[in-house]
Amino acid sequence: MTDDAPETTAPEILRYAAFAIRPEGGNPAGVVLDATGLTEQRMLAIAAEVGYSETAFLAPGSAQGAYRVRYFSPLTEVPFCGHATVASAVALADRIGPGRYVFETAAGDVPVEVERGADGLRATLTSVEPKVEEVSAADVAEALALLGWTDGDLDPALPPRIAYAGARHLVLAAGTRSRLARLDYDFDGLAAFTRARDLVTLQLVWREAPEVFHVRDPFPVGGVVEDPATGAAAAAFGAYLRELGEATAPAVLTLHQGEDLGRPGVLRVELSAADTRVRVSGTAVAIV
Structure with a gap:
């Protein structure tokens, strides 16, 4: 996911409310599950267009179940975002089922586990060393x-x-x-x-x-x-x-x-x- 990589078709942009059981609760996040080929400028423009506090952009990571993730607010990139991580993991689980993922972020590797419970899909992230x-x-x-x-x-x-x-x-x-x-x-x-x-x-x-x-x-x-x-x-x-x-x-x-x-x-x-x-x-x- 480099700045000079060619962009292809317009990416699918998902929207999830994290830390909530209803769409009108919690914190909304944009999620792009396939950001392959998107430049940094394009990701920032998408985040600004979505208008949420963060939008997460995922691309295939270094191993099976791993994803490289970048997080953009409407104005800037941030090294890590918890609510967009939860939103992205649940979005993945909606597509491919609950399980364990590793998000390779600018702050370090963040394991995320998604399970289905009484209130729906729940994601648990483990932080980098605090x-x-x-x-x-x-x-x-x-x-x-x-x-x-x-x-x-x-x-x-x-x-x-x-x-x-x-x-x-x-x-x-x-x-x-x-x-x-x-x-x-x-x-x-x-x-x-x-x-x-x-x-x-x-x-x-x-x-x-x-x-x-x-x-x-x-x-x-x-x-x-x-x-x-x-x-x-x-x-x-x-x-x-x-x-x-x-x-x-x-x-x-x-x-x-x-x-x-x-x-x-x-x-x-x-x-x-x-x-x-x-x-x-x-x-x-x-x-x-």
């Missing part, structure tokens, strides 16, 4: 100012960090659900802030219970005000909680996202005592 790093007080202060938040809006038990599980996210925890519900930020300013720090989104969270969270993800660097359900950030957040000792493996976390957008979705995050990588699972359904 990491969590400190963030400067100056960067936190700037992010808060761009969000219109103050230090007093934060939950002191969940300090700001940058978390990675395929893409980098700044984690900021709100002290109340009402603070999380009010999201009115400086779009251009936050886009410049995230771009300068190689961040994909801000992972804004509120803890309802020890293992239940509500989350929101501004995504201005991708040209999207808010991502309705963010699998990459969910994986990074699982690593964040384990690093801080706020979750002890084995653990299963439930993340609710999209409620404030009218697109409710549920993300399941699993921490294993035997593996530092994080598993994120959810259902997906075709948007007709």
